[in-house]
Amino acid sequence: MNRFAELLDRLAYEPGRNNKLRLITSYFHEVGDPDRGYALAALTGALSFKHAKPALIRDLIAARTDPVLFGLSYDYVGDLSETVALMWPKGVVNNDKSFPGYPSPQPSPASAFAEASADRRGEGAQQRTRQSTNTTTDNNFGSDGRTSLSVPSPLLSAEASAKADAGEGQGGGYPGRDNDESLRPRNHNNPPPPTLTEVVTTLRTLGKTELPAQLTRWLDELDETGRWALLKLVTGALRIGISARLAKTAAAALGDKDPHEVELIWPGLSPPYLDLFAWLEGRTEKPVNRDPAPFRPVMLAHAIEGTDFATLDPADYIAEWKWDGIRVQAVAGRDDRGHITARLYSRTGEDITGSFPDLVPALRLPGAIDGELLILRDGRVQSFNVLQQRLNRKVVSPKLIKDFPIHLRAYDLLGDDENDLRELPFAERRERLETFVRKLDDPRIDLSPTVPFASWEALTAARADPVSAGAGEDAAAVEGVMLKRRDAPYLPGRPKGQWWKWKRDPHIIDAVLMYAQRGHGKRSSYYSDYTFGVWTEGDSGDELVPVGKAYFGFTDEELLQIDRFVRRNTTEKFGPVRHVVHEPYKGLVLEVAFEGLQRSPRHKSGVAMRFPRISRLRWDKPPREADRLETLEKMLKTEAAELEA
Amino acid sequence: MTIMRPQDILLPTAAGLCCKPGGFHIDPVRSVERAVITHSHSDHARAGHGAVLATQETLDMMRLRYGENFAGSTQAIRYGEEIRLGDVSVKFHPAGHVLGSAQIAVSCQDTCIVASGDYKDAPDPTCTPFELVPCDVFITEATFGLPVFRHGDAADEVKKLLASVALFPERAHLVGAYSLGKAQRVIALLREAGYDAPIFLHGAMESITHYYQSRGIELGELRPVKGVKKAALAGTITLAPPSATSDLWTRRFPDPVTAFASGWMRVRARARQRGVELPLVISDHADWDGLTATIAATGAGEIWVTHGQEDALVHWCKSRGLRAQPLDLVGYGDEEETETPLGDEAEA
CATH class of the missing domain: 3.30.470.30 (DNA ligase/mRNA capping enzyme)
Structure with missing residues (x-):
């Protein structure tokens, strides 16, 4: 599961199609059956099981963390699965042991320093001692907590380096912290993290009442990325950003096959696709598609x-x-x-x-x-x-x-x-x-x-x-x-x-470049995503209102020209976004081609374009002469009438 | 003799943390007569003070950045060395943050306050490890003061980078890393992982990195990236200041993979915002577990929390029965977010 999670994580950041393919193919190459088959199923949307509700995830984390800290963290991260994955207390230990250095209930060479200071500072330390016993109200402090606080090892430095190799934590500079880690009683016989196969096959048959305990076990065993992927998977929010087609193409590349061949036999296959991988690796004949209604690869123009x-x-x-x-x-x-x-x-x-x-x-x-x-x-x-x-x-x-x-x-x-x-x-x-x-x-x-x-x-x-x-x-x-x-x-x-x-000519309007954003991958240093607007009557005369965003249609040479224009005419910067000058006589007019229009309450202008692209740069035209919103609204009228009919 | 309260010894002022009985400021953000400086990052170490007390490394790197006349006079102090200043004594202890970084223990009568500056408890081959200093009041940073910040083993992150280099041998790997400390640590980690090819440097990295080497830190073969042909950069690793990795400068690289080494990379939205393709969670600050473990282990009964996510850390301290308050100090930020290339760094 951790390796699959790593793939998902990397795919989420990688914008290039070919690079995504390489990542997936290399995963199929590296990971054996049946895990890679379930991964292919996850990537093609072929997995099915009952999803967990976000409320269940909230309950699990609430039982393990301070509500104030959770609130601040969730607020900062903005995503439930990710927050929980990051905050989940390490390993099998209870979270209280992430905060070591309290005077230990038993004499311990490791915390000698903390004890000494407790002696010296009396009251404050006693308060802390009380505090640490108070936390027994914490859900799973019980047995785990007590056993783990006993008999610390004196071999601190050795344990610390062992931990640096094995554990997730980065710390390890001094006794206070090592104390905690070295006290983990089950460190050396922790169960291994679950495989993707284990997760998928278990989820298929798991009863609803068993889910919380099972999830907890897995969350304890997985690393951060693994927890994140698991939570996305079980809540049904696994948005990978790749198509089923791309995943199949990556599988085909494993055996230097044409993706069409995979597509042809696909309907007859089911996870974990042992027969598919066997064929791709040249171990068996091509699986026969016994599907009575198979797909045939499409011919295009x-x-x-x-x-x-x-x-x-x-x-x-x-x-x-x-x-x-x-x-x-x-x-x-x-x-x-x-x-x-x-x-x-x-x-x-x-x-x-x-x-x-x-x-x-x-x-x-x-x-x-x-x-x-x-x-x-x-x-x-x-x-x-x-x-x-x-x-x-x-x-x-x-x-x-x-x-x-x-x-x-x-x-x-x-x-x-x-x-x-x-x-x-x-x-x-x-x-x-x-x-x-x-x-x-x-x-x-x-x-x-x-x-x-x-x-x-x-x-x-x-x-x-x-x-x-x-x-x-x-x-x-x-x-x-x-x-x-x-x-x-x-x-x-x-x-x-x-x-x-031979398509009909697209609709064309002249719009004004308003904002530009840096692209990804090869375009990561170029301002290649453009938000453009048209004129409309505002509170204080004419103003530009954004009507769409386009990031292709221009040539490489034109991209360089627009990029230069954006850099020289930026009025404000917000992260990767630049506000570009757009005044009646100062700015850049873009000829935008598009296939259709739709009403959209999500856009300030109330319209959204289908398939917009930059068809020409109008350096010759002052922004004042660009089109008006009324022109678009006229085009919309017929379409709107149809929708309501 | 009157009993000194902690705030009589150290008090936040507009210029920074002021020690009246000692007659100095710690990491002042404005020009002061006498400055005691924890480490050489530009938000803590500024030019223009009358006299500066810091470790030799901190003074050397300030000189590299600001020129010979960055202060009226300087005095170097070693780790473990104690100096009497006015009515207080000052002692420097390693902070494990970057080369030469120190925690400053200020003692007056029976009270000891430790201003830890920026620190981390994780291992770092490029600087002296963090030392735990028992005290009554501990002043802690809170850059990563939320329990979502738990930095894994930095060596694993470097493995991720090397796996990517192996998978994409025709692309250049561009690693954004703060040019003082982080860059050298990433290089050292790459060497520890067995990577022995030359590593390329953005111009802004060169002087500080060479300084690290002059202090005996092994970084292997390093080359300036300036003037290297595009095709020759396929399959290589280049270190650059974070701001350069999204700039025109990247056009000299073949289809670059943009990596960024920072504790912020732990949160996906932060990585995506910056257009990072390969986030590497490598931090020079203590993570949540490091902060809380350190606070507890100092034995301090009172905690002052500065720059970062103060709220969560103050809450945590209070829930542990410790007195805690945010210190309203302005002018300290995360160096990675604020780094602007200096004149010579702009085009390099």
């Missing part, structure tokens, strides 16, 4: 550039709308007993079936559809903002299902009953898809229409005006067009020249 068209023949391509929803794979298959199992996967292979139980009955025929998840109301596709209400829900209420009816719009068919269609050309798969959707005959699933075109000019016109090019009332949910080669097989990843995406 390249963004098309203006210059690409010259080399492409319109006749080779089929065009269709790119819908602004969630790309999914809907798979159904028969298990050994002939029953249909249906699953919905995200494009990274995450099983999201649980969030969309209302779609499952529609997937009644064995097959694998590649499509877009949308919300349809009265046959009309709703915006992404509406769809967002249904994402990442743990509990899906009947009301949610009714108010936000889910829909699958099909692009492609990867499997038809037992047949794998992925080797077939797209044009053929498309025909099979049309038949399949017709057979399904379910209002929750329909076909994404193709966009007829004879020339690139015609397609350009269709993209500019989806309403009249067949998208009709759904045009607002069109994000652009997709171009797919008629003869393209379905290939995992982003193969060259097969699929192209």
Whole structure:
């Protein structure tokens, strides 16, 4: 558990993707089965057990620490698990023994000095003696406390250095402190800290009443980082900041395998993944995915550039709308007993079936559809903002299902009953898809229409005006067009020249740079995160209000220019954040591109942008000429109307 | 003869802790006629006093930082040496904080007050270990005066650094460490852990580090980082003042891993705030257990608590039946938070 905790701790500070991969792969390399398998499960969110309530953790620490000290500490640290992990009394001893140097109840060479001073100073020392007996009210002072205060060893220095090697404490310069440590009776036969396997398997079966005692034992045995990770784990607050995909990629790297291969067999695997690691280390054959509804690695498109068209023949391509929803794979298959199992996967292979139980009955025929998840109301596709209400829900209420009816719009068919269609050309798969959707005959699933075109000019016109090019009332949910080669097989990843995406032009506004923050990793010395604002009527005339934050879109050269500007035009500093001059005639205007807008009570401006990025630096423009909040509010109106509908 | 109360011997004033019967101040923050100085960190040792009494190392390092004329006159005192000043006697004892750091025991009639300055009870290969001094009043710092600050074994933190260097051989490791004391301790710990490659130094580290070496502290091969090619810094360790690790200066390193050696690194939010990627909990101050153990072991019945988290420590003392009060002294901070590069350190 300590080693796993160390990994989590390091991952939490490491911003770079490749470096995270290295850390995880090196962990898998170093740590054996089954611990690394449970670690992989924790990283991919595949662990499940009943979580402990924060109140239980509070009770545990309250029984061991002074409430005033706990209050001051919690206030300072700001995180319950971390505070408890840091404050937890060392080892198996009771916390009172962290405060040594009281006159010992028995004569002791180690505390001779303290005794001498007690003699000399009479009253104060007696008070302290009383005080130390008073603390028997402390919960677990009882037996532990008394036995540990007996028979100190005279071999102070030897014990002190032994302790420096073994223990957690840094101290050890003089008898007063060593006294405490050398008195730990169980120092040499403390139980070893629990392994991750032990923690996970115990938590699965542990009764609620047994939890406090078990947690206490573990907290006694683990080091600080271990305690922190354990508390995060048991309270269900383990936010690691890496995706399941990244963890699987790190596992694949252990055996120099393509992450797609891991993804393919993943649904048939379960913690602690002994068969997976055996294969990755070349000890056995690849595990067979016996899952009746497995995920198939997704095919992705390249963004098309203006210059690409010259080399492409319109006749080779089929065009269709790119819908602004969630790309999914809907798979159904028969298990050994002939029953249909249906699953919905995200494009990274995450099983999201649980969030969309209302779609499952529609997937009644064995097959694998590649499509877009949308919300349809009265046959009309709703915006992404509406769809967002249904994402990442743990509990899906009947009301949610009714108010936000889910829909699958099909692009492609990867499997038809037992047949794998992925080797077939797209044009053929498309025909099979049309038949399949017709057979399904379910209002929750329909076909994404193709966009007829004879020339690139015609397609350009269709993209500019989806309403009249067949998208009709759904045009607002069109994000652009997709171009797919008629003869393209379905290939995992982003193969060259097969699929192209041609997005609609983003929204553009001119905003003013207000604050800049240092980046991470390679960018740690650069001001690379920018908060920008637009003008609005304030109490005393026009003022800038922040509307978003962007940290990419610019070139390396532009980053250097902005960084220089920030350093030379800082008005105030707050830690890593700098206030940058933003006055009507002094400041930097940023052209910001974004995909959509949403109302947001959390932002002072009341709006939040989707996917904002810096598209151009407008050195030529005085801040006074940047856009106004009213412009954004106008864009919002249509979206807001949809949400409330 | 009238009985002296502790506050008749030492009293907090705007200039610092004042000893009237002895006619001096301890670690004064303003210019005074006679200053007795615990250690050479800039918030305790300032230039411009009339006469300064301190250990030889403290005086030497003040000279390195402030120049020859940092005080009107100086007098060196050894650990264990006792000097009569006015009506009091003053004795220096090792504080284990940095090279030359001392606790100052001030005795008058039958009362002994120990001003411990900054101290730590953890082992440190670069300075004389902390010595416990029995006293009636103990003046303690409280930099890490909360029970969440429990610094582990510094050797383990250095192992973490070395593991990272092994895992990322193509990246440079940049360790932020205060340039007086912490940097040399980290280097010594790296050597103890068996790391024998050259260690690179930011320009601001050089003079103090060379001084440590001149006092017989083995630090192995050290090289200035200035002028070294970027590619040559892959897989190396460089020590720099904390402020430099988030500055333009870091651009000379290949994909640097930013580490920071400080007791503050114990709290994750503090590490994240600074953009640290590899926090190393290595402190030159006593942690909570060290503070409380020391306070108890001095046998003092009265505790005065200064700079840091006074509230928690005062509370702890009182709950142990000790008289305790915060000393409202201003001008002392955590050197790591306040360090601003001096002129020659800015671009190095």
